[in-house]
Amino acid sequence: MTLVFLLLAAITILGFGAAMSLRNPVHCVVGLTLGLLGLAALYLQLGAQFVGLTQVLVYVGAVAILIIFAIMMTRSSESAEDQTYSHSWRAGVVLALAVFAVLGWAVHFGSTSIPAQNVMPELPVQTIGDALLHRFVLPLEIIAVLLTAALIGAGVLALQDPVPETRGPR
Amino acid sequence: MFGEGILRGLAETARNFFGSYVSKDRLTTIQFPEERIAPIEATRDFPFLVYDGNDWDAGMRCVACQICEKECPPKCIYIDKSKDKKPDAVGKQQFYPARFDIDISVCMSCQICVEVCPFDAIKMDTDFELSTDNRFGGLLLDKHKLAKSNEYYHHIHPTEAAAVDAALADERAKTEAKAKAAAEAAAAKAAAAATPSAAPKESAGGE
């Protein structure tokens, strides 16, 4: 629990808390970006450079931009007037605590199988690349096909409107 | 199509860049006010009053006929006619403008005052550096500020001034010729009247 970890954790929680509780959607997006950057910094602090930087590249550079586009195109940037919390928020809190408890129990009791190390293992990008192309090549190809299908589907959806027939000269 | 248009454009811009250091064609800026281009002769900005000779007050050609004041479209000329007369450049007694103001913030440089003036007294100047920080009269030019000499007129509009001078000289010559003819006729008549009256006076005096 070093000072850097506490600082980064505070920033992350602040970001995601803002994303949950602010009324203006654009403020929520900015808070979300801040939280994602905090997560990426936590990854970097743990020594996982590739994962941390890919988190910034993918989440901040693509997902947050996607949400931004959605907000800009639909003009939902006006603040919500009525209550933004759902009516069943108590049940939600109970559920969240239950999930947290299950995860914590899994992490705590599962961590005994991993030997405690003082030196963090080096995981260069080459190892990740090797694993992706040797051990995990089938999931990689399936994800590629899935992404291609999504891209083609998006293109087809965008081109849905039929082209009107040629009209005579006006 | 293969990008060679872009490369040709880049070559042209590079030629402009390096050429601007060696040739004046590729650097056509005139750094005003240190350098100026000579204006063409037909340039016009605001009117001025022409005077002949050295004394601006005595040599002014304007006789306060007030035609330009009446013809001016935005009515920016203000003339007060004098009560007395003074001799003009040829010696004839003429009225003169006691006050001749032009408001150049109103003047639209239409040159109508120049076109209607029968005495070639008001002409168009080429001076444009007239800004002043006096908002309450700095742009109202009075008679003294408007008076500029005939030599100055020759300097800014040489052909026009030469033509005006020739026309004025012509007119003066015609007037003088007419006056001389009239004087000669009067002298002849006076001589003819004098000699018969002299003879009987002499015979009456001789008894």
Add this chain to the structure above:
Amino acid sequence: MIVLSPSNIERIDQIFVLTKHWLMGYVPAVAQPLTSAILSVLPVLIAFPAIFAVTTLLERKGLGRIQNRYGPNRTGPWGVLQPMADGVKSLTKEDIVPATADRWVHFFAPVVMVIAAFLAYSVLPIGRNMVVVNLSSGVLFFFAIGALVEVAIFMAGWSSRSKYSLLGAMRAIAQMVSYETPLVLAGLVAVMATGSLSTVSIVEAQAQYSHYLPNWFVFTPWGFAGFVLFMIAATAESNRSPFDLPEGESEIIAGYFIEYSGFKFALFFLAEYLGMFATSGIAITLFLGGWSAPFSFLTWVPSYLWFFLKLLAITCGFIWIRGTLPRLRMDQLMHFAWKFMLPMTLLNIFAAAAWKFFPVGILRWLGCAVFLAVAFVLLTRGLKKRGDVSVRQYRFAD
């Protein structure tokens, strides 16, 4: 008189590193990490804004001469004090925030943009042993930081609550997102050739000399194509002419920073130019050999000097392009990115991979060059619009 002995050359080359070590000797052990970080970052914070000031003057004078006029020449001889005059102007102008603007987002947008621009310099090797932090995935870090700039642009455009700024922000983000893919793919070939994502090792792989010529990647066919594609994408990423539709003054007034005045505007300007320098820097690192000298007999010149000379050359190239080409329309921009740049960069990756599998020699040079040339010709001819002039059919109007 400094004698150019090898040890002296080494000393001049490493002068900043040696200065830092000397200063660190005076700092107590407990403050060493923080002081080391500050001393590493300080030169970047001082040098690149200074280069920005010089570049604004260079750009105005260069563009002026290209356009047959003088640039600024009244402030100081040849206008050298113009950046100071610009600085004073931007500092003393009134800071106007629209009444309906979102105050905090409006305030933080230029801050985030400048932070993102400065962060990108931390993986650039400016000289031998002169990199702020030697990340093992430095190239990935650089491209990840580029994504932050888009968030800052959105914050600026939306918070001003003005139609022009929102439209400009949408266009700017669309443009930057579209050109990010060709940018990364074009830079990928250098990573493939080196086998490492670390910028330091990429430069060191190019700092070898064969006969007198260096092993820069730009002298290989895939490297040359990659460099050209990378520079085109970099011009689009920094919103510079001919891709400056989001901020062209005659198009949309000033796009997403239309409601900014005074110092915040200066910060946006600074961030845009810093982004331009950072992208040029990474192009120099990936393709032009970073801090290495162009000929093996010129290695006595300090390494940082070569880096800045190459940066100057690329900046002059940017200014030259700006003075030459007209602005691209939005749809032309997008077509160019998705229909030409993306396939071209993918084919370039094929060429770079083929390079590794052929034996060393003139054959692989010719093979890759021919492959790329044929691909270029086919792509440009295929994309050229037929000159058909018929009644235009609209999909959304009517």
